[in-house]
Amino acid sequence: MKYSALSVLWQGLTGHKGWARAWRDPEPKPEYDVIIIGGGGHGLSTAYYLAKEHGVTNVAVLEKGWIGGGNVGRNTTIVRSNYMLPSNTHFYEKSMQLWEGLEQDFNFNAMVSQRGVINLFHSDPQRDAFARRGNAMRMAGIDAELLSPQQLKEMVPILDFENARFPIQGGLIQRRGGTVRHDAVAWGYARGADMRGVDIIQNCEVTNIRVEGGKVVGVDTNRGSFNAKKVGMAVAGHTSKIAQMAGIDDLPVESHVLQAFVSEGIKPLIDTVVTFGAGHFYISQSDKGGLVYGGDLDGYNSYAQRGNLPMMEHVMAGGMAIMPAIGRVRMLRHWGGIMDMSFDGSPFICKTPIKNLYLNGGWCYGGFKATPASGWCFAHTIAQDRPHALNEGFTIERFREGRMIDEKGVGPNPWIQ
């Protein structure tokens, strides 16, 4: 059924008894044209675009838990396309453009809020570095603007501009960036894929990927074995484990924990997204009033989906450094995700050495904003058995070939990326 103002009105008048399931819960079939391993944002997005853009509908998304229970359900909701390296710039801008039309496209309210994303700077050299990035964006046709302290004061008055250690000298803003309600992204893509014929199979954990003669033929799961002509892996933090099931054991990936936090609900305080890179802190405010904020990785390998106190304290200290006004607000919830950190900080959307087996992973802590373009490009790569121009740099081979895409320029050290 199509969601609309009319449907809400009609259902309201008739007691809300007519709403249909948002997606089916079908019994899995013994064979599919495409199996996507992983029912998170990227897996569901891939299934949606396979069906919608390529007419490939004999697809199953296999999710070991419940869809959207992984990183897409745990992030700080920020979307932006303010990257500098060419392989990233155009890819994330494609994603930003897909965000802008997404709610109409998949007929679901994802609360796409283009409230701007601001990167603060605190010194002349940092200003120059941010200006360089802003110019790289503008040369690619992407919006970017340098804000003066006065302009920042009008937008975010509670910042501590006279901070002794990190005086705020301005910021780089992408006004088209902002936040999106992350759960709705998973649900919207799931519903859109399901209504086009994709089977979403939950509580279905892949235990083996069957390869014969160098070609993938299917998967084994705790709900049975299924054959497939093509298999796409989109499992984020578990990328190494899934790839190893197919015999791919040389990925440059380490899984690390990233924590995120939400405060108690307070009256409107911040109506944009502020990132304090120097202090490893970023913050926005949800429509329910909670401050949504986070920082850097804890810094050690982890699949635990929780982090530890030292990084919690470090993140809170970062927040206090630039907006001490939030000091008495209580942290309400915290959680952690599993980040598949690649060794240059950039992702994989590519073919693998095994025929008809495709990889989508290595998103580090930046996968949420990429969700639409990742699914869009991965669907193309799977349907046509070759990458789109937008993802042709995101290969496994780039490390051997010396073509790393290292936005931070810090080298092959995952916990610094």
Add this chain to the structure above:
Amino acid sequence: MHQINCPWCGVRDEAEFQYQGDATKKRPGEDASEEEFFDYVYVRENPKGWHTEWWHHVGGCRQWVKVVRNTFTHEIHACGGPHDKLSVPKNKKGA
């Protein structure tokens, strides 16, 4: 938080240490092949389970402590110095 038993300083909070990654990777000799160097720099087993890793005690004695820790439960099984042979419990098969 992780409590790491530094052989020189005793049990200390993780905040005193800088993680330095997989301790099973041995730096190849000067005449090693490109493939051996690629393996050292880029290839990681990345287990969900028992992991042997380095924690550099930068906030203490500055020695490198080898730790056998579970990446799923954060339980620490053993700590030692760089030359210690530490036992590693078996990882369960499957995710």
